Amino acid sequence: MKRAFTRLEEAVYHVERMYTPWNIQVEIETRERIDRDRLRAAVREAYDVHPIAKAHKRRGGKGGTDYDWEVPDEAPVPIEVVEASDVDLDALRQRFYGDGIDLSTAPPLRLLVVRNGGESGDLLWFCSSHVPVDGMGAYRILQAICTAYRGEDPATGRFGFEESGEVLDGFRPDSRRRRARLLGKTAGRLGYLFDPPSRLTGAEDPAVVGWRYRHRRLDERVVDALLDGDDASVNDYLLVAMHLTLDRWNREAGTAAEKLSVMMPVNLRPREWFYEGVGLYTLFESVTTEAADRRSAAQAVARVTDQTQRIKSERPYLGYLEWLNLVPEAVPLSVKKRLPKLLDGPGERLLDTAVLSNLGRLPEPLPALSGERPESLWCTPPCWLPTPVSIGVVTVGGEMQLGFRYAQSAFDGQEADTFADRYCERVADVV
Known part of the structure; x- marks a missing residue:
């Protein structure tokens, strides 16, 4: 499965490449001692429900943008586990949420379990790139992971993967x-x-x-x-x-x-x-x-x-959607990459x-x-x-x-x- 980047996704990608990673941070605390294998299986279920969660970027050229999202049959599940007493949590957060996510490899997210990091149990940290999803999208992916971890069936997505790239066009006025x-x-x-x-x-x-x-x-x-x-x-x-x-x-x-x-x-x-x-x-x-x-x-x-x-x-x-749609399809990628420099000085x-x-x-x-x-x-x-x-x-x-x-x-x-x-x-x- 694949679909073209939306113009909004492409714009956010170029901005974060120029300046700093735009990563979404979400943390939950649980009384559970999180089982890593069970969590990995839950993430794979979430991948099936929300394919964008395991997609990766590749050069495209259709749909007015220069990149596609491609969904592989299988994708790694990046889960790191640390003991709270062994780390500086402030420094760990800075590294975990601050390091860029390489969108050319799947998935565009990562998870970290902090053993005994909460007041009564473990912490689960979730980091997603802002390019494929916004805050609500990240929440829905995490919601699916937790639902699957409890042994329940995650709710299906509202749109199919290919259809999800066309949603923004529906917000533009006809006139x-x-x-x-x-x-x-x-x-x-x-x-x-x-x-x-x-x-x-x-x-x-x-x-x-x-x-x-x-x-x-x-x-x-x-x-x-x-x-x-x-x-x-x-x-x-x-x-x-x-x-x-x-x-x-x-x-x-x-x-x-x-x-x-x-x-x-x-x-x-x-x-x-x-x-x-x-x-x-x-x-x-x-x-x-x-x-x-x-x-x-x-x-x-x-x-x-x-x-x-x-x-x-x-x-x-x-x-802002209208401005993005004014950019001609023929504009070279090298020029698009440099447009965020307008925010310098x-x-x-x-x-x-x-x-x-x-x-x-x-x-x-x-x-x-x-x-x-x-x-x-x-x-x-x-x-x-x-x-x-x-x-x-x-x-x-x-x-x-x-x-x-x-x-x-x-x-x-x-x-x-x-x-x-x-x-x-x-x-x-x-x-």
């Missing part, structure tokens, strides 16, 4: 006038070249490279208040808290922020299958505030909700201050290796400098868990803990 308007809306991003967002002020040691991770749980009362909020959505409150945290952080460092911009991935899936479909079906949009918007939480909420409501109704992010002004990805309330069955739910589950989306921090949010039942990914060149470990704690405090404040 040429509407497509032209979308192109104009996303072209507005070029305004960032003249009015760039402020950057986060931190330790800033360029000699230190790599990314580190932090995990937090929100207090149950805060989660209840978020879910019961009347003035804004859960995602709106999370965005407001991010803006206020960034603002306070810079003010305390003596560098007051003017414009702040937080990138949020936008799930293109329609409501009826919002949590289905294993593939890369996510674009992005930015939510901004100015210093005057952050004088109070109420002002920030008003500013953010105004933007998110407009984003939901107008769907301007679809313009002055192009860095186009990038956001931070990233926030909220997967929402995860659908059942939850990815638990035993029982109905894992002891913990958290994730982080990728980002790259000069955007030094991303937050991933998931709601598991009534519990909301947060993952923080930060650049060591911008934060030291103590600063990262402080930033994570401040963010949780701001979430509590805004609701």
Whole structure:
């Protein structure tokens, strides 16, 4: 089986090749002592249900892109097992999630078992390239693995493998006038070249490279208040808290922020299958505030909700699909590979201050290796400098868990803990 890369997949591939691996991080904790052979068999079942999980890249040339996904009959199952007491978990995370995944060989993912790494059992780490799947796609693959591990049958995918590459075309408007308007809306991003967002002020040691991770749980009362909020959505409150945290952080460092911009991935899936479909079906949009918007939480909420409501109704992010489809098929691969260089130098002004990805309330069955739910589950989306921090949010039942990914060149470990704690405090404040 094979299918052509979508233009979105190809664009993400070239960006990560130019800058830094765009790997999705997901971790679950279990009371189980994970059986490696049983886990390997479960991954193979997930491969059969979601073929993209065992696909590899090869040169193609059809479908408007230069690469194909090819699904082999059999693929390796990369599982590493370590004892928690024998390793530095921070350094291990940096290596496991930070090393690039060679898409020319199957599969585009890897797993790691940390024996006795949790409070009551093992940890299962899951790392996937962002090129074939987005956060929800990665979740669905992990969900299938855990379901098979429990001895149950994983749910089949919504689309066949070949069909999955055509899904993005269904999101494009039929009207040429509407497509032209979308192109104009996303072209507005070029305004960032003249009015760039402020950057986060931190330790800033360029000699230190790599990314580190932090995990937090929100207090149950805060989660209840978020879910019961009347003035804004859960995602709106999370965005407001991010803006206020960034603002306070810079003010305390003596560098007051003017414009702040937080990138949020936008799930293109329609409501009826919002949590289905294993593939890369996510674009992005930015939510901004100015210093005057952050004088109070109420002002920030008003500013953010105004933007998110407009984003939901107008769907301007679809313009990025239109720009990708403007690239002629005849453009040489050597040129496509160099296009991300436009983000160097002055192009860095186009990038956001931070990233926030909220997967929402995860659908059942939850990815638990035993029982109905894992002891913990958290994730982080990728980002790259000069955007030094991303937050991933998931709601598991009534519990909301947060993952923080930060650049060591911008934060030291103590600063990262402080930033994570401040963010949780701001979430509590805004609701």
